[in-house]
Amino acid sequence: MIEFINSIDSQIMLFVQEYIRNPVLSAIFVPFTRSGDGGILLMIIGIVLTAIKKTRKTGIVFLVSLAAGYLINDIILKNIFERSRPFTSIEQLETLIRQPVSFSFPSGHTATTFSCAVSLLYMNRRYGIFAILYAVLMAFSRVYVGVHYPTDILCGAMVGILTSTLVVFIFRRIWLKRS
Numbered sequence: 001m002i003e004f005i006n007s008i009d010s011q012i013m014l015f016v017q018e019y020i021r022n023p024v025l026s027a028i029f030v031p032f033t034r035s036g037d038g039g040i041l042l043m044i045i046g047i048v049l050t051a052i053k054k055t056r057k058t059g060i061v062f063l064v065s066l067a068a069g070y071l072i073n074d075i076i077l078k079n080i081f082e083r084s085r086p087f088t089s090i091e092q093l094e095t096l097i098r099q100p101v102s103f104s105f106p107s108g109h110t111a112t113t114f115s116c117a118v119s120l121l122y123m124n125r126r127y128g129i130f131a132i133l134y135a136v137l138m139a140f141s142r143v144y145v146g147v148h149y150p151t152d153i154l155c156g157a158m159v160g161i162l163t164s165t166l167v168v169f170i171f172r173r174i175w176l177k178r179s
Contacts, residue, residue: 006089006149009086009149009150009151010086010149012143012149012150013086013090013093013143014090014092014093016143016144017092017094020144021096021144026096026144029096029145030096030097030145032141033097033109033138033141033144033145033147034097035138036109036112036113036138037109039112042112042113046059046116047059047063049062050062050063055124057171057175058123058124060171061119061123061167061168061171062120064167064171065118065119065164065168066112066115068115068163068167069111069112069115069159069163069164070108070111070112072111072159072163073106073107073108073111073112073160074102074108074111077105078102078103078104078106079103081103083103083104083149084103084104085099085100085103085148086104086146086147086148086149087099087147095145095146095147096144096146097145097146097147099147100147104147104149104152105149105151105155106152106156106158106159107139107142107153107155108156109138109139109141109148110139110142110152110153110157110160111156111157111159111160111163113131113134113139113160114156114157114159114164115159115160115161115164115167116160117131117135117160117164118132118135118160118161118165118168119164119167122165123168135157139153139156139157140153
């Protein structure tokens with residue numbers, strides 16, 4: 001079963017490289033995927049939300065979701081699964097960015113952006129919809145630039161969604177007790 005999944009993943013990666021990659025999309029997706037490096041942009045957004053009184057609770061949930069998503073995905077799950085990156089096993093695959101040295105599964109960029117986006121969706125639908133779009137594009141960009149398999153991003157999205165749902169649930173329970 002694992003070999004079948006790896007085969008499908010590899011075929012999708014090569015399809016994206018052969019038929020979807022082009023100079024215009026590369027000019028968009030390369031800087032876009034880099035916007036997720038280190039979670040810096042997400043941290044800035046969370047800090048800004050926290051600094052504004054009207055969005056303070058949203059900012060706190062956003063930042064806690066970011067931290068929880070990173071901890072669960074990048075510190076725990078990646079080190080359990082230890083999946084190598086696609087460019088190490090697919091000879092014909094060319095990466096468009098510097099090759100990451102961390103493990104591949106699940107995608108950290110995807111997990112953290114989905115974690116933040118879903119938490120924002122729970123707290124503020126209008127902003128959350130834009131954040132979900134950002135997360136979906138971030139996920140696709142990781143496959144596009146050749147650093148993650150499709151299953152890496154699917155599982156990263158699931159980790160982010162579950163993490164943020166749990167964070168929102170806990171925070172709402174705490175706030176309800178205080179009220």
